[in-house]
Every structure is written in structure tokens, then in C-alpha cells.
Amino acid sequence: MPGFSFALKRRTRIMWKPPLRKLSSYLLVTALLVSAAFWAGQYIYAFHLEGSKASISQWICFSGVLFTSLFVGGVGCIGLFLRRHGRQIQRIYDTKLKQMSLAHNPDFLAMNAGDLILLLDPPAKQAGEYRGRSEDGNGTVSPPALGTPPPGRLEENLQIQVSSPDRGEVPPFEELDAGIPRDGVRVLYGSPKTVEAEARKAYQSMIQDVEAAERELNELERNQSKRRYRIVSEFASDWNYWQGPDREMLYVSPASQDITGYPSQEFYKAPDLLDSLIDPQDRPLWKSHNADELAEKGPGHLEFRIRNREGDVRWVSHFCKPVHDHTGTFLGVCGSNRDITVQKRAEEAVQVKTQELLRSNGELEQFAYVASHDLQTPLRAISGYLNLLCKRYEEHLDGDARRFIERTNQNVLRMQRLINDLLTFSRLTTRAHPFQPTDCNQVVREVVEMLHPVLEETGGRVIPEPLPTVLADGSQILQLFQNLIGNALKFRDHKPPEVRISAERADKGWLFSVRDNGIGIDPQYGERIFLIFQRLHTVDQYPGTGIGLAICKKIVERHGGQIWVESKAGEGAVFKFLIPEQGGIPS
Amino acid sequence: MNAPQGGRPIQILMVEDNPDDIELTVEALKDARVGNFLSVVKDGEEAISYLRCQGKYQQAARPDLILLDLNMPRCNGHEALEGIKRDPALRSIPVIVLTTSTREEDIVLSYSRGVSSFISKPATFDRLIQVAAEVGRYWAETVTLPPNDH
Numbered sequence: 166m167p168g169f170s171f172a173l174k175r176r177t178r179i180m181w182k183p184p185l186r187k188l189s190s191y192l193l194v195t196a197l198l199v200s201a202a203f204w205a206g207q208y209i210y211a212f213h214l215e216g217s218k219a220s221i222s223q224w225i226c227f228s229g230v231l232f233t234s235l236f237v238g239g240v241g242c243i244g245l246f247l248r249r250h251g252r253q254i255q256r257i258y259d260t261k262l263k264q265m266s267l268a269h270n271p272d273f274l275a276m277n278a279g280d281l282i283l284l285l286d287p288p289a290k291q292a293g294e295y296r297g298r299s300e301d302g303n304g305t306v307s308p309p310a311l312g313t314p315p316p317g318r319l320e321e322n323l324q325i326q327v328s329s330p331d332r333g334e335v336p337p338f339e340e341l342d343a344g345i346p347r348d349g350v351r352v353l354y355g356s357p358k359t360v361e362a363e364a365r366k367a368y369q370s371m372i373q374d375v376e377a378a379e380r381e382l383n384e385l386e387r388n389q390s391k392r393r394y395r396i397v398s399e400f401a402s403d404w405n406y407w408q409g410p411d412r413e414m415l416y417v418s419p420a421s422q423d424i425t426g427y428p429s430q431e432f433y434k435a436p437d438l439l440d441s442l443i444d445p446q447d448r449p450l451w452k453s454h455n456a457d458e459l460a461e462k463g464p465g466h467l468e469f470r471i472r473n474r475e476g477d478v479r480w481v482s483h484f485c486k487p488v489h490d491h492t493g494t495f496l497g498v499c500g501s502n503r504d505i506t507v508q509k510r511a512e513e514a515v516q517v518k519t520q521e522l523l524r525s526n527g528e529l530e531q532f533a534y535v536a537s538h539d540l541q542t543p544l545r546a547i548s549g550y551l552n553l554l555c556k557r558y559e560e561h562l563d564g565d566a567r568r569f570i571e572r573t574n575q576n577v578l579r580m581q582r583l584i585n586d587l588l589t590f591s592r593l594t595t596r597a598h599p600f601q602p603t604d605c606n607q608v609v610r611e612v613v614e615m616l617h618p619v620l621e622e623t624g625g626r627v628i629p630e631p632l633p634t635v636l637a638d639g640s641q642i643l644q645l646f647q648n649l650i651g652n653a654l655k656f657r658d659h660k661p662p663e664v665r666i667s668a669e670r671a672d673k674g675w676l677f678s679v680r681d682n683g684i685g686i687d688p689q690y691g692e693r694i695f696l697i698f699q700r701l702h703t704v705d706q707y708p709g710t711g712i713g714l715a716i717c718k719k720i721v722e723r724h725g726g727q728i729w730v731e732s733k734a735g736e737g738a739v740f741k742f743l744i745p746e747q748g749g750i751p752s
Numbered sequence: 753m754n755a756p757q758g759g760r761p762i763q764i765l766m767v768e769d770n771p772d773d774i775e776l777t778v779e780a781l782k783d784a785r786v787g788n789f790l791s792v793v794k795d796g797e798e799a800i801s802y803l804r805c806q807g808k809y810q811q812a813a814r815p816d817l818i819l820l821d822l823n824m825p826r827c828n829g830h831e832a833l834e835g836i837k838r839d840p841a842l843r844s845i846p847v848i849v850l851t852t853s854t855r856e857e858d859i860v861l862s863y864s865r866g867v868s869s870f871i872s873k874p875a876t877f878d879r880l881i882q883v884a885a886e887v888g889r890y891w892a893e894t895v896t897l898p899p900n901d902h
Contacts, residue, residue, distance in 0.1 A: 538823055538852045545852075545875060546772035552877030553779055581875055 195243055196236040203231055402503075404481075407488070409497040412436050424481065424504045426474025444470035444478060454483075468505070480509035530595045533588050540584050548577045579704070586712040590697065593641065593719045600724075603639045605632035605646075605677075609666055612646045616654065625654050625662035632668045633675050635744045641720045646679075648713040649740050653681035655707055656738075674726065674745035681739075686732040694730065717742070761787040762892050765815035767799040767832060768792065768850075769824045773873070777819070777850075780880040786888025791815065795824045796832030803842050815845060816897050820867075822851040822858055830861060837866045844898045848887065 398405060398416075404424045407416040414436045417429035425442055432438050443451045447469035454467045464486045470478050485500035551570050555562070562570070609629045613620070620627065627650060635642070646666075653664040665680045686694060686701070693699050695718040700711035717740075721728040725745045732738035768774050774792055781788060791812070793799045799818070802809040818836070822829030829849065836842045846868040851858065854872050862870050871887075874880045891897065 541852055541875070542770060542773070545873065546770075546776065548875070549772070549776040549779075549877040549880065553776075556783070578875075 192240050192243055196239050199235050199239050200232040203235055204228060404502040404504075405500070406432065406439075406502075407497060407499045408436060410495055415497065421502075424473070424479060424502060425471060442471040442473070444472055446470065468509075478506075479504055480506045526595055529591050533591045533595060536584050536588055536591075541581060544577050544581055544584075548574060551577070579710075583698075583710050583712075586710045586716075590712055590716055590719065593716065593723065597723065598638045598640055600636045600638055602634050603637045603642050604634045605642065605668065608639070608643050608646055609650075611643060612650055615647065616650060619651070619654050623654060623657060623662055625657070625664070627664045627666065630665070630667040632666065632677075635675055636747065637724055637744060638720075641723070645717050645720045645742070648717050649679040652713060652740075653679060653683060653738075655709070656681070656683040658682075658684050658735075671743055673747075674743050676741060676743050679740045680737065682737045685734045685736045685738050686730055687734045688732065691730050691732070695728065761789060762816040762888075762897070763789045763813055764791070764817050764819060765799065765802060766790055766792045766819045767794075767796065767824070767829070768819070768821045769794050770821070773821070776877065776880060777884065780877065780884040781888065783881045784885035784888055786884055786892065788888065788892075789813070796827030796829060796835070799832045800827070800835045803836065803839075803845075817891050818845055818847045819850045820847050822849060822853055822862075830858075830865070833862065833865050833867065846891070846897065 398418050399420075401418060402420055402423070403418070404421040405416070405418040406414060406421070409415050414433045417432040419429055421432060422428045427438060427442075440451070440455075450467065451469055454465055457465055464484065467483045469481055469483065471481055473479050482503045482505045483500060484503075485498050488496040488499050490496055551574050555567070555570055606629065609627070609632065613627045616627075619625070650664050650666075654662045660682055663682045666678070667680075668675045668677045670676075690701055694701065695714045697715040698711045699715075700709070718728050721742045721744070725747075726743040728740065728742040730738055730740050766774065766777065768777070778790060781790065791802070793802050798809075799820070801807050802812045803814070805812050820829050820833060824832075827835075829851065833847060833849075836845065836847060843866070847866070848869045848871060849858075849862045849867050850871050850873060852873050853859075859870050869887075871883060874883055
């Protein structure tokens with residue numbers, strides 16, 4: 166009979182068997198003892214009454230009643246006691262377990278294997294290198310949550326503990342007692358009162374340990390998080406700060422020095438330093454922004470100039486946000502200032518360039534206008550007077566005079582054409598249209614329509630393959646095809662001209678080809694022909710101003726593409742140009 | 753002066769600063785045999801003075817038609833046009849813009865201010881004669897002009 170014994174090794178390790186499970190055996194033993202005593206007493210009493218009238222049946226009846234009453238009484242007393250105290254202990258125990266919230270402290274392993282509860286403290290954990298965590302929060306640890314079981318005998322014991330609820334049976338105390346290492350185990354046996362007292366003591370101590378451990382852990386975590394925050398904030402190149410509701414600086418990152426020249430201490434000392442650094446021109450902006458910020462309107466963004474310690478102007482991109490705690494109390498404003506001086510200067514440079522470009526475009530436009538008006542006007546007058554001369558004085562002019570007048574007239578016309586072409590060229594940028602999906606099949610059809618008289622006259626043909634739709638300035642694409650097809654028809658040899666137009670997919674765009682069977686181009690002039698007013702032939706051979714291909718080049722380049730020619734003299738020419746899918750400089 | 757009837761001479765006011773253009777236009781009208789009385793002023797301000805018979809133009813006759821150049825010193829063609837079309841006494845006189853400009857803005861602005869035609873100055877004298885003939889025939893014969901004593 167195990168009885169109640171006490172084995173105290175370490176108070177932090179307790180094994181306690183609640184009495185309820187073993188209640189039946191205790192009661193039985195107690196009842197047997199009591200009934201045996203009375204049976205014996207009755208027997209002795211009967212011997213004393215030798216010769217009395219009591220019969221055997223009376224004996225049996227008497228002793229039976231006595232036995233039963235004693236048994237029931239004993240059972241009742243002991244049961245009552247255990248019921249009251251055992252449940253109480255159990256309740257205390259369970260409550261403590263829950264209070265300890267072992268789930269939050271993996272250093273403790275709690276096992277509530279049926280009626281058997283085993284707690285292991287941190288040293289045991291270190292020895293065993295395992296962790297347990299309560300999953301259901303009531304102190305019960307399911308076996309899978311135990312992690313790696315400790316080695317050695319402890320492991321065997323743990324396995325016993327863990328497996329016992331499944332078997333629905335708890336191993337005998339002796340077995341457990343024998344199995345657990347003596348120096349690391351405290352097995353509690355004893356009267357419920359002792360167990361309760363010991364349990365209270367043990368748990369109080371354990372709670373203290375746990376609380377101490379928790380405190381330590383919290384401190385550690387706080388320190389760690391402080392360190393982490395410090396490293397992050399001090400590494401940042403942004404000048405971050407936290408200004409409390411009373412405008413005092415709660416935090417200023419060291420980057421403040423890089424941007425303003427003032428170390429963060431100066432800002433702690435004088436929170437108004439920030440305001441005084443703002444460039445006078447931007448102060449009204451900053452004031453109205455601050456009014457919003459104080460009104461706790463939400464995140465704000467602002468770009469302003471500051472004067473740093475040396476008096477230099479720095480551009481700052483400022484973000485800020487009001488801070489509240491979980492109850493909604495206003496805790497001030499967190500702000501972040503980034504030095505964007507370099508970007509700002511670049512932006513300003515771009516702006517200046519853009520202005521210059523706009524101005525020069527404007528000048529070009531003006532030039533185009535001047536060219537069209539002021540240069541054309543005298544030419545028109547010259548041609549007009551020449552004409553009048555011819556008409557009014559025809560009879561006074563000899564052949565030479567008429568020829569000179571005719572030559573002058575031709576030059577005037579050529580000058581007019583040059584001016585018009587120059588105008589067209591300059592208008593490629595000043596009169597550009599936005600890019601829109603342009604069906605090249607339609608464009609080529611229009612060009613063929615326009616060139617109909619030439620095709621008729623030369624017996625030429627234009628053979629287009631299916632062409633794509635591209636994102637382009639439609640009128641310029643028309644001009645491009647018009648110039649290329651026009652050239653192909655103009656620079657023909659004795660054969661009737663034949664122009665083939667095709668397009669193929671290229672890297673990020675379409676590669677167009679305009680192929681002719683004309684006189685071709687000597688490869689050494691392959692690049693020169695795209696320059697303005699560059700001609701390979703005399704005006705008598707092939708008329709023109711030499712601007713057509715320069716216009717083509719400018720159009721293609723404006724669309725972000727390239728144009729080139731593949732040819733040999735006498736073998737026709739292939740003009741190729743690439744129109745990218747996206748790109749160019751849409752106006 | 754009576755309102756012009758078919759083929760009868762019409763009174764034209766030419767607003768043009770370029771003497772060559774003036775002379776060539778006069779010659780072209782002559783060549784085109786457009787019977788007319790032509791008066792010339794050199795800029796928009798003069799044109800307005802002429803039309804209102806102010807200053808030295810007290811004796812000026814009200815024209816049936818105005819030929820207006822756009823590029824002129826001082827008050828340019830657009831300003832003159834605005835002045836003419838804002839004046840209830842003058843706005844019924846047809847205005848033909850005759851200019852070197854081919855700018856879209858000029859064309860749109862002119863028509864929106866109520867010109868009757870926009871003509872770009874022809875590049876050749878032959879073409880100028882042709883234009884003069886067309887204009888003369890159209891305004892003297894085809895259309896009915898408002899009475900010019902109004």
C-alpha cells in the first residue's frame with residue numbers, strides 16, 4: 166500500500182497525485198480495517214457471552230448491520246473530507262496553472278496527463294533541451310507540442326507521462342518515483358492538506374520565478390527593441406523627429422546634422438530651431454502647413470528650403486503625421502525631412518532647359534513666319550515686276566533679254582521653293598500633332614492617290630504589302646511615305662518605276678521597307694543624302710531642293726526611330742525605317 | 753454713290769503697307785480689266801480713319817469692298833478688322849484678307865471675325881492677275897453688295 170509519503174528533493178519540481186482517482190482503494194482499505202476491528206471485537210464479546218442465547222443467525226445479522234453501518238460511516242467521513250479538500254486542492258492547482266499562463270513561458274513544461282501533473286522548471290529544460298507550449302491555454306499540453314523530448318531516463322518518464330492519458334491508465338507511483346532522476350524531481354505524496362500547502366508554496370515560488378523571468382524577458386525585449394530602433398533611426402539618412410504635443414522634441418535623428426549642420430542636441434534644446442531654419446520665402450507655406458498639422462488633419466507633405474548652419478540653401482522634402490496612442494490621445498507629430506537639394510537643382514536645370522527649348526522653338530516659329538512672309542515678299546515683287554516687264558515691253562526685248570528674264574524667274578521660283586521647304590522642315594517640330602494610332606495602309610493609299618499623275622506619266626506602280634497600325638503623328642507619316650515613294654518614282658532609270666512597301670516586326674517596333682528599282686545610291690553617300698539641302702544630282706537631272714530625305718529623317722527620329730538606305734548604284738534602293746511601338750517625342 | 757450693279761465699277765479700299773504689293777495689285781487689277789476705284793491706306797489706323805472720314809480722309813468715299821493685309825506696322829490687319837467689325841456703321845462692308853500668311857491661326861481668326869474671304873497672296877504675277885479678275889468679277893457681277901450710302 167502506497168500510503169502518503171513525502172519525498173522532497175526540489176521544491177520546484179512537484180509530482181502530485183490528486184486523491185480522487187485512488188479514492189476507491191483508500192476507502193476500501195479503511196472500511197476493511199474498521200470492519201475487521203469490529204468483527205474481532207464482536208467475536209471476543211461473543212466468547213465472553215459463552216452460553217448465552219444468541220444464535221448463529223443473530224451473530225451474522227448483528228455483525229452485518231454493524232459492518233455495514235461502520236463501512237458507510239467511514240466511507241462517508243473520508244469521502245466528505247477528500248471531496249471537500251481534494252476538489253479544493255485540485256481547483257487551486259488548476260487555477261494556478263491557468264494563472265501562470267504557462268503558454269506564455271516556454272521555459273516551463275506543464276503536463277496534465279489525466280490526473281497526473283508534472284511541471285518542469287528551467288534547469289530541467291536546459292538539461293533536456295525541449296520546449297513545450299500549451300496550445301489550448303488551459304495548461305494542458307498535447308504531446309505533439311512537446312518538441313524534442315529530453316534524453317535519458319527523463320525522456321522515458323516523460324514518455325510515460327505523455328502516453329498515459331491515451332492508455333487511460335496512470336502508472337503506479339512507485340514506478341514513477343523510481344524512474345525520475347532523484348536530484349531533479351520532487352514527488353509529492355501526502356495528506357491533501359500537506360499537498361495543498363506544498364502546492365501553494367511551490368506555485369507561489371514558481372509564479373515569482375515566472376514573473377521574474379517575464380520581467381527579465383520584457384527588459385531584454387525592451388532593450389533589444391530600443392537597440393533595433395536606434396540602429397534603424399540612426400542609420401537613416403533622413404532627418405526624423407518626433408515633436409510632442411507641447412512642441413518639445415521627443416526624438417531627433419542624427420541625420421539632422423548632415424542636413425542642417427546642427428546636431429540633434431540643438432533641436433532638443435531649442436525645438437523652435439526647425440522653424441527658424443526655414444527660408445523666409447517658404448515660411449508662410451510652413452506656417453499654414455503647421456496649422457494643418459496641429460489641427461491633426463492627417464499626413465502632410467511639403468517641400469521647402471532651409472538655411473543650414475553655413476547659411477547655404479538646402480531643399481527639404483518634408484513628410485509628417487500626427488501620432489496617437491491606442492486610446493486616441495494626441496502624442497504629437499512625427500516628421501521626416503529628406504535632403505532633395507540635388508534633385509531640386511536638377512529639376513531647376515531641366516526647367517531652365519525646357520524654358521530655353523520653348524523659347525528657341527518660339528524663335529523657330531517666328532523664323533518660319535519671317536521666312537514665309539518677309540523673305541517671300543521681295544521674291545514675289547521681283548517675279549511680279551519681271552512679269553510686267555515681259556508683258557508691257559515685249560516688243561522692246563530681244564532674245565537675250567527675254568532669256569535673262571526667264572532665268573531670273575526660274576531662280577526666283579527655286580528660291581521660293583527652298584523657302585517653303587525650309588518652312589516645312591522647321592514646322593516638323595513646331596507644328597507637330599499628338600501621336601495617334603495611324604493605319605499605314607490608309608496612309609499609303611492616300612499617298613498613291615496624291616501621286617496618281619506621276620504614276621500615270623511614268624507608268625509606275627506602287628505595291629504595298631499589308632502594313633501595321635502604328636502610334637504616330639498621322640500627317641507626318643503621310644509626309645514620310647510621300648517623300649520616300651515620290652523619291653522612288655523620281656529617281657528612276659529607263660524602266661517603269663516599281664515601288665514595294667512592306668513592314669516586319671522588329672525589336673519593340675515595326676521595320677518598314679520602301680524598295681524601288683531605280684538608279685540606286687552609291688553607298689558612300691548613304692548618310693549624306695539625309696542631310697538638309699544635300700543633293701547627288703544637278704537640278705537639271707532631277708529637280709528638287711534636297712530637303713525631302715532630311716524631312717524623312719527628322720520625322721522618323723521624332724518618332725524615336727531610325728532611317729537608313731541599303732543600295733548600290735544602278736541596283737535600286739531600299740529605304741528602311743523603324744517606328745518603335747512606344748517612344749518618340751509626342752508634342 | 754449708288755450701289756454697284758452688275759459689271760459696274762466698285763469702290764475698293766486697299767489696306768497694304770508694301771509699295772510693291774500695292775503697285776503689282778494695281779497693275780494686276782488693270783490687267784484683269786476690273787473696273788474700279790481704288791484707294792490705298794498704309795495701315796490699320798489709317799484704314800479706320802479713312803472709313804470714318806476722319807482727319808485727312810474727310811472727303812473719303814465709303815468703299816464697297818476692303819482688301820486687307822494682315823502684316824502691317826502699327827495697327828495690324830487683325831486689329832483693323834476688329835475695329836471695322838465692331839463698328840455698326842462699318843461692319844456691313846465685305847472684307848477680303850489678302851496676305852502672305854498661310855498660318856492656320858490667321859485664317860481661323862480672320863473668318864471668326866467675319867471676313868468674306870481669305871486669300872493668300874499668289875506667288876506669281878500671272879496668278880495675281882487671275883485672282884484679281886476672279887475677285888473683280890465675283891464682287892462686281894455675281895454678288896449683290898449692300899448699299900454703300902448706309
